Amino acid sequence: MDIVKILIDAGRAAIGVPAAAYALSSIGLNLQFGYTGLLNFGHVAFMLVGAYGMAITVDLGGSIWLGVPVGILAAVILGLILGFPTLRLRADYLAIVTIAAGEILRLAVRSSWAAPLTKGIFGIQRFADEFFDLNPIPVGLYGIGRFRFDERTVWVLLLGWSLVALATVFLWKLTRSPWGRAMRAIREDEDAALSLGKNVFGYKLQSLMIGGAIGALAGMFLAIDQQNVNPDAYIPLLTFYAFTIVILGGPGTLFGPIVGSVIFWFLFEFLDGVMTALIVEMDIGFLDALDATDVGPIRFALFGAGLMWLMIYRPQGLFGSKEEMLIDAR
Template identity: 50%
Template sequence: MDWFLIFSRAFEAGIGSEAIIYCLAAIGLNVQFGYTGLLNFGQAAFLAVGAYSIATTVATFGLPFFLGVGIGLVLSVLLALLLGIPTLRLRADYLAIVTIAAAEIVRIIVRSVALKDTFGGTDGLQEFAHSFYALNVFPAGQYSILGGFIGFDHRGMWVLLVGWVLVALVSVILLFAMKSPWGRVLKAIREDEDAVRALGKNVFSYKMQALVIGGVIGAVAGFIFALSRSSAQPDLYSTELTFFAYTVLILGGAARILGPIVGAALFWFLMIFVKTGLEEAINKQVITFLNVNQVGAIQYMIIGLGLILLLIFRPQGIFGDKREIALDAR
């Protein structure tokens, strides 16, 4: 078995564009779920809004790339307001129901036949990332990191640079925000919103702010998703994306700044490690009772088993505080 190949593929995935996309999506969820206790099950919709804003602005209407970025940010704010106004005054579970439905509505709209001229139907949209790659600071060629252990081409390097800079920027902003009295109000709302109301805080407004901020970060994840693939396809924004983002968040530890970052890197490292490992083992006849076509399913079984064990033995995630979990048992 080629362990070098297995590890280099896994490391590439751990710092690659998937990790960045899921990291940003999970950071958004961390603001909403981790800190404020809002169950947003429609994060995929915010990514779709981000991705399709750039794609439609550039590919369909031929307008500038940065206008698309601006439209994406504005639309994600509007989507958050649209979801929040009717549901945030109600119990937490209503938001979960409405967001999961909204995410599907967004996906079905962008893949609809009636709007094929605008959104491209099930094929989605391509040819919109030129302006982004025109800004690339890396000259064309292959780049190897860690002495050739892992490597990316110049486009990949540009995505990684922009992506991780955005992750760092968002994380630093949230680090300051969550240490401030503003962040304290969010955490208090997660614990008991009536108590916070009784202390004179406008709970509705804070919940809305959390929903909007998390949604905007989700749209940024959508930008990276679309640009890294130079393509926006509707079925990539299914509810599965949201649940993987939750997995990343819980793996790393909710309500921790580093949680989603380490969670995303580790999640994608393990996903590709298991997949490449199985494929190698089958190709080299180490495992003979499986074939390569079954790897996809087995991969999810193994990752799922790992997550179950994590929740049993370390429910707070990697960065969580065990004392906090113990409080719930009282």
């Protein structure tokens, strides 16, 4: 087992494209879940409408720079549609409706009647050429030793982590303002916030739309990197990755989603490397029954166990304060 290689691969994953994309996506989810207390189980739907909004715009002959605001607008409208009927009701209704909406949207863009626009199961490709044409970085590999990225990846990573930085500054401004304080008041007790004259419904709708728009940006970023949107990529698992990251980092903390995403993708790749090595390369008796295809499922089982462990022993995540968690909200 080449532990150095495994560590380097894990390190690359920790700052790689998925880490940046999920940091961004989780920043949006954190506004909804961590600051406002909304259970949005369909975050992937916002990523989907963002990516498809952009890809379809380009496919119809528009510029990618028009596609980005189209994707954001699509997410804001989705937030309105999902939030309007559900946000006056108990929190569980939003959870049910959002998880269903994610699946409905995935199946809808996949269906043959939507194919003229979405290209059905084949998806849309090569819509981000405009972005890659702008790449000023000379051809080559950048980094140290095996810890290297090519010029294309560096360009994408620059975009991704810049978006993460911008979104963090944006959230920092918002959450430290009286607006953010009202959001947290709603998270703690909606009726109390109502009794103090806060428009709880309006705030929750804003949170859903803004968090969704950030999720849409993450979806667009992932699609740009892959030059591909495909309905089968937008499965509910993406939402649960984002939830794991938010909880790992600490809900309601500014840097939680970023740290959570870096750690998540480091562990993701690290576990993959270690288990593949154990199962495939080494001859360990009781692991004989397993082969390389079992690595993925085992990794998910370990993640599930890890998430349970976190919820029991460190529900405030890595960044949250212990003191805050000791206060039982209700």
